[in-house]
Amino acid sequence: MPAEHGCYRFRVWAPHADSMTVVLETVPPRRIPMDAVGDGYYEALVADVGPGTLYRYGLTETLIRPDPASQAQPQGVHGPSMLVDRAFAWHDADWDGLALHDYVIYELHVGTFTRAGTFDAIIPHLDGLKDLGITAIELMPLGQFPGTRNWGYDGVYPFAVQDSYGGPLGLKRLVDACHARGLAVVVDVVYNHLGPEGNYLADYGPYFTDRYSTPWGTAINFDGPGSDAVRDFFIANACFWFSEFHIDALRLDAVHAYLDFAAVTFLERLTAAVADLATVLSRRCLLFAESNRNDARTITPRDQHGFGCDAQWNDDFHHALRTVLTGDRTGYYQDFGAVADVATAYRDGFVYTGQYSPFRDCRHGSPASHLPAARFIVFAQNHDHVGNRMYGERLGALVSFERLKIAAGLVLLAPAIPLLFMGEEYAESAPFLYFVDHGDPDLLAAIREGRRTEFAAFAWDGEPPDPADPATFQHSILQPELQIQGQHAVLRAWYRTLLQLRRSIPALATLDRTQMTVTCDALQGVLSIERWAGSSRVMLMVNFHDVAQAVPLPAGRWHGHLDSAALAWQPDGQAHDAGLALDDQVVVGETLMTLPPTSFRVLVWVAEHVPSSHEDTV
Known part of the structure; x- marks a missing residue:
């Protein structure tokens, strides 16, 4: 320095x-x-x-x-480290970050989001994302990895921003541009392992331990001899992203793989250090965990004996929704498949809260319904559940257009933080495949064999695309021109309209599960969700079946506000925001309403008009 x-x-x-x-x-x-x-x-x-x-x-x-804390590796993971000029003319002095409940996250991979694959190439797309209703972009891992093609989870220099993306200056320009538009920036960081190529930390000290193993190799030494300095290294890295790059939040990859049995864990020390830093910086610095444990302590505040993360990716929500939409029951999806699971995810956060899990062959999870709804990040797609399929198919390649609209409605109008995976808003047709650019032939052979073994549990036929083939990477690059064409444009307008409703209707803008009732009819395949805040009431009604269903509607005066079956939302219709118009007024006692096949409907309650005293005299 x-x-x-x-x-x-x-x-x-x-x-x-x-x-x-x-x-x-x-x-x-x-x-x-x-x-x-x-x-x-x-x-x-x-x-x-x-x-x-x-x-x-x-x-x-x-x-x-090279330097373990290198801030630049211009010649790759095996080359020398480089001193960098940390000076930058920031323009975000008035930016203090977003409140957690205001996050609408758009996850993207820098290398495949644009043809150029750089930070600077993202900037021209920010206005379009803001117009869509996005409030934060989440960047998949940026630490220097081997070559130029990688998801980022093989990074070996946590402080060095990937050179082929534009390095540290490119990232600062992107963050500054985001903040100028009121967009927050989340960065995915990997503290559970380092990649296998160019990983020289073990030459310096006991960064790793052979007491535990992970699916990705040797575990980080968080609780053994020498672990104090190892913890300090990764905590310093987290603080570096916030202070040096003005990042708003970090997504902590696979915290369940922080194998740490100390009395005060690394995760607790990390959340405490970031909270202290936020006070010093006078702005919000948030931590979002990925965890497969369904452990409520992850998002329970430290003063309530939790680990103190601000929010958590909720895989149960994804799995419940995915299985109902696709019928897939292979691998970890075998634990789900009922409409009631979607209702439980809406109502309680986690589906598995201590009951037996067939996939794990043991009891799994802990109750989390007492925690604020904004602590859960929900999604119908993300990089894992797309890219870890053999052929990287997005949801749009697996289900009908009508089911895509249902998925969007349930995610974007949930009392939780919604996350979109790049391109899902217009049903991007390019897959998101697994790709690498390693130089070691033996390592590549091991990766290919590992992919075959992983997919065996899902009983998928065929041979996985070669992760090292440049064509695998090229096939994964987005085609943004699709979003103004045909059904792609209709779907983008649907997403935009849903996000408008989320912002403008108090019952949807208020993330509070205690002001919500959820009912489901498993036989009909129908889910009914009533949400309210003050005098604002909304009914979300979903028909998963491909035949119309008669559904009871609570007593009240309702307006049909949005209907996925309306002409405006059909693939051969004209994409516009006409679905926001108040039409199909329904005035009822309690009655039955017919839901079209495979549809999503939003009804808004309107109070009876009470004349004023002036009107009475007139």
Whole structure:
């Protein structure tokens, strides 16, 4: 980091080394001895270097490695680290972040969102996302990974922004542009493992442990000898994203794989450090966890003996909705399949709250209905559940257009934080496949075999596309021109209208499960959801079956507000926002209403008009 008098201070934790040097790739090369400063740390103050200087660390005379905390790797994961100019003219001084309940998240992969595959190429699309109703973009992992094609979960330099995406300056330009439009930025970070290629941390110190294993390899050492410094490294990384890049929230990948049995866990220390940083920065800094445990402690505040994350991805919601829409019951979907599961996810958050799970062959989960609804992030698609299919099919390739509208309605009007996966709003037809750019042939062979083994549980036929083939990556790039064509344009208008309703109707804008009733008729395949806030009342009515159903409607004066079966929302109709018009007024005691086949309907309650005293005299 820059120090006084034009010098740079180099600091590294290397308890495995007996001595350390900074190896500068200058002309001529220089090798600077470092001082041991205690607890396994080494430091050196070096003059005559600046942004653009390439360097590595010498652990021995011949063992020379990149910096574990490198902020730039312009020559890839095996090349030297580079000093960067951290100065940037930010324009977001008045930005203090979004409140949690205002998040509508759009998950995207930088490399496939545009043909250019860079941060700068995203900026021209931000106005369109804002017009859609998006309030935050979520970037899949950005830490430097091998090559130029990767989902990002093989990153090995957590502090170095992927060079092929545009590096640290490109990311800052994107964040600044987002904040100028009132959009928050979420970054996916991976603290449960590092990738296999270019991973040199074990040469420096006990970053890993063989006491546990993960599906991705050696576990991070969060609770063994030397783990204090390991924890500090990853906590510093989280704080770096917030302070250096003005990121608004981090999505914590697979926190269930933080294998940590300390009395105070890494996750607790992480959430505490980020909360302290938010106070210092005077803006919101949020943490969203991914976890497959259904453990309510993950999103329970620390002062209530929880781990303190602000929100959690809710896989149960996805699985319940997905199985009803597709009929898929393979793999982990075998635990779901009933309309009642969708109702439970709406009502309680988790579906599995301690009962027996056939897929896991044990009891699973804990109750979470007492937690605020905004702590749950819900979705019908994301990178995992699309990309971890053998052929990367999106939901639009698996279900009818009418079912896509149902999925959108249930996600976007849920009393939770909705998340969209890039392109779903217009039924992008390109798949999202798994792709890598590793240079080790043996590693690639292992990856190919691992994919075959993974898909065996789903009984899918065929051979997975080769992750290393550049064509696999090319097939996954979005085709944004589709969103102004035919049914793609109709679906985008449907998404936009739903998000308008979410913002404008108090009953939908208020994320409170205690002001909601959910009923389902399993035989009819019908779900009825009534939500209210003050005098605002809304009925969401879903017919999953392909035949019309007669459904009881509560007593009141209702207006048909939005109907997926209306002409405006048909693939051969004209895409516009006419569905917002108040039509089909229904004045009832309690009665039956006919729901069209495979449809989603929104009804808004209107109070009886009470004349004013002036009107009485007139």
